[in-house]
Amino acid sequence: MTTSSKAISQRFVETVLIPMLGIACVIVLWAITSATLVKALPSPLQTWHASKLYVLEPFAKRGELDQGILRFTWYSLQRVAKGYALALLIGTPLGFVLGVSKFFTKAFDPIIQILRPVSPLAWLPLGLVLFQKPDPAATFTIAMCSMWPTVLNTALGVRSIPQDYINVARVLQLSKQKRLFKIMLPAALPYMFTGFRLSLGIAWLVIVASEMLTGAPGVGGFLWQEYNSLIYEHLILCICTIGLVGFVLDRLMSMVEMRLRVA
């Protein structure tokens, strides 16, 4: 056997086999728990049987709240995209201003720290009052909750621009525009992207809460409906879907982030 194929099989063991082992352990524990301690918890097998239709026909549409799981996911992702875009649109310039100006930091940092921990469950009713419709209320809630990591990390990124870079820009007498787009933005970009990644995670977290309260079709809406219809197997299906999608989003973002760090 050559060393490279050995390295590949080693990698396979580490990235696939060992994690599979962990997942298998959890499923076994889950099966035992549902069989002995908590009878109300659907077993893994029951869950699979009840969810098969939704997983094997992921894009089917049988009714407003009876659709394939990926179709629901797609609705949720669209909703997240809107709120997330709004969060970046507001959060990035806000973070930049905070990073550049000590005055703004002093003025607005306390209010940011106060707004940051507010739960989506608190923002959504306010959104409904403000916009009178569930969709913009959901967008508003996602934006309000997910904007903060972008704001704080962008500000940190701008503050961390080495003085040397600023000195070079001063010696070269770069215009304000060039300084912003050619020096400050690229220098702060790795930090900004960490903020973008964390924000996306929160945006996805918030979607369930906002769909549950508004009853909109999507993974969260489906979860709430199936809870009310007493089909508990589908709760687990939704939880797994939400988790997997969140994981994939985070991985995609960190791939971009790594590229930026190396560059």
Next chain:
Amino acid sequence: MSLERNDAKYLEISQVSKSFGALTVVDDFNLTMARGEFVSVIGHSGCGKSTVLSMIAGLTESSGGAIVLAGKEVRAPGPDRGVVFQAPSLFPWMTALANVVIGVEQVHPKKTRTQHEALATHYLELVGLGDALHKKPPELSGGMRQRVGLARAFALTPKLLLLDEPFGMLDSLTRLELQDVLIELWSEDDRSALMVTHDVDEALFLSDRIVMMTQGPNAHVGEILTVPFARPRTRKAVLEDPSYYVLRERMIGFLESQESPKAEAAEVSVVHAVQAAPDVAAVA
């Protein structure tokens, strides 16, 4: 006639001082430099030599006195004073070429993109980086990065080059290589240069005059040494010149006389000097 006068007093630093709060770091610093001259400023670390350079660059505001370059008072930084920083300070997201072009654009706003790139390429080739134009700083070694730093400063065709311990972060072999690159660029381009260093041999090899600063606070010019070696210089010829050791002794003597509790810097530079020129150790 007036032109000659100006050339002799190309850079005039008179009674410049710098205070940070109650602490006066530099006090009554006076120096006149002729056009085309290479002057080194040497002193213990923390004596304020980098502060002087930063004031000439316009990056630090002076607390008193005046700095006049080619008849114009220095008030703000500008590309007429190219600075080579101790850390190369390249933008890591740009290629070597782009790092030089961004300066060239500022100095020649009317030229085309192709002309900017041609000029930048010319200087990068002069520093021996013709093959690395499109590499980004993380792909370059420390010495190569500082070569880009030199190219960026020279490509501005500045009135005065300011070098702030430009080779301080490099190993001694790379340092010697870059000293050769610097002296070549300087003589080819007919630039005036002011360099801050704490390396005695570096100062002797490169400079026309060496300004020795007293230990801070209230640091000022202690002694000015004229370096007589003929140009173009080779390291061998300089090391073989008997006056080399006399001058070296005088500099080390001056620096040691300035010694205070904070004297590690002098020791470091003497140790380094012995490494760079082993025959000195034999003589001593």
